[in-house]
Amino acid sequence: MSDFSVDLRLLADTYPVGDLELSRVLLMNDARFPWLILVPRRAAMRDLIDLAVEEQHVLLREIGRCAQTLRNMDKPDKLNIATLGNVVAQLHVHVIARTVHDAAWPRPVWGVGERVSYAASALQVRLSGLRAALRIQVTQ
Amino acid sequence: MSDFSVDLRLLADTYPVGDLELSRVLLMNDARFPWLILVPRRAAMRDLIDLAVEEQHVLLREIGRCAQTLRNMDKPDKLNIATLGNVVAQLHVHVIARTVHDAAWPRPVWGVGERVSYAASALQVRLSGLRAALRIQVTQ
Numbered sequence: 122m123s124d125f126s127v128d129l130r131l132l133a134d135t136y137p138v139g140d141l142e143l144s145r146v147l148l149m150n151d152a153r154f155p156w157l158i159l160v161p162r163r164a165a166m167r168d169l170i171d172l173a174v175e176e177q178h179v180l181l182r183e184i185g186r187c188a189q190t191l192r193n194m195d196k197p198d199k200l201n202i203a204t205l206g207n208v209v210a211q212l213h214v215h216v217i218a219r220t221v222h223d224a225a226w227p228r229p230v231w232g233v234g235e236r237v238s239y240a241a242s243a244l245q246v247r248l249s250g251l252r253a254a255l256r257i258q259v260t261q
Numbered sequence: 262m263s264d265f266s267v268d269l270r271l272l273a274d275t276y277p278v279g280d281l282e283l284s285r286v287l288l289m290n291d292a293r294f295p296w297l298i299l300v301p302r303r304a305a306m307r308d309l310i311d312l313a314v315e316e317q318h319v320l321l322r323e324i325g326r327c328a329q330t331l332r333n334m335d336k337p338d339k340l341n342i343a344t345l346g347n348v349v350a351q352l353h354v355h356v357i358a359r360t361v362h363d364a365a366w367p368r369p370v371w372g373v374g375e376r377v378s379y380a381a382s383a384l385q386v387r388l389s390g391l392r393a394a395l396r397i398q399v400t401q
Contacts, residue, residue: 142280155399167339167371168328168339168340169324169325169328169342170325170328170329170332170340172387174325177321177325178318178321181317181318181321184309185310185314185317188308188309188310189310189382192308192310199307199345199346199347199350200308200309200310200344201306201311201343201344201345201346201347202343202344203341203342203343203344203345204340204341204342204343205339205343205369206341207339207341207366207367207368207369208367212319219347227347228347228370228371228372228374229345229371231368231369232368232369233389237284239379249351
């Protein structure tokens with residue numbers, strides 16, 4: 122556990138939402154898409170099947186919580202859930218709420234256009250809403 | 262169960278490998294990438310979280326079996342696992358073995374270049390190998 126840290130490229134593109142039992146939850150700083158990233162807090166993990174089997178099931182439950190949260194908040198037409206990691210090898214899972222009117226539809230979101238950073242006020246609203254829905258306490 | 266059928270667009274692009282407990286396993290007809298698709302045999306499912314929770318966990322185990330099979334057969338640098346479904350809405354999960362020398366690296370595979378169909382002999386070898394590794398019996 123003590124060797125865990127989030128890859129610097131993931132950190133640079135995201136804001137921390139907080140920690141679930143296994144995963145750190147990050148909000149992608151791209152206001153075009155409601156987009157969470159889960160990073161299991163385990164060192165040296167690349168692929169889903171590198172995690173212990175019981176932790177894969179914990180991760181699945183956390184993916185489900187994040188997906189349900191985005192469904193409730195954003196009423197998407199489809200949820201995209203993916204672990205790719207071709208650029209950032211550290212195991213991480215994207216949970217993205219898609220709508221037929223979004224900037225990439227029907228393509229996958231990766232590499233499409235330019236990210237649109239959240240405005241400060243919208244960011245705080247978003248983070249507060251996510252933390253309430255995911256029941257994540259953040260100690261200041 | 263009786264209402265289940267695989268979307269015609271998925272069928273057109275794949276060969277059937279066979280059935281696991283929950284999922285039909287398909288081989289994408291693209292020799293550039295070792296690429297399986299799992300389709301849970303349940304009618305009217307769109308998103309992962311539409312499946313009953315216990316079946317989500319069955320699906321996770323089947324994803325793990327497919328991922329381990331591709332890892333053993335193809336020695337990939339990374340496994341891409343994703344449920345997108347922006348084009349074909351029926352719930353299906355991609356399990357793709359990626360290498361740093363493949364035709365799309367480091368991009369996701371979707372929409373990159375033209376598919377390369379398997380030659381008949383290579384297809385039979387591939388299907389036989391997959392069925393043996395996944396312990397799928399096919400009745401003729």
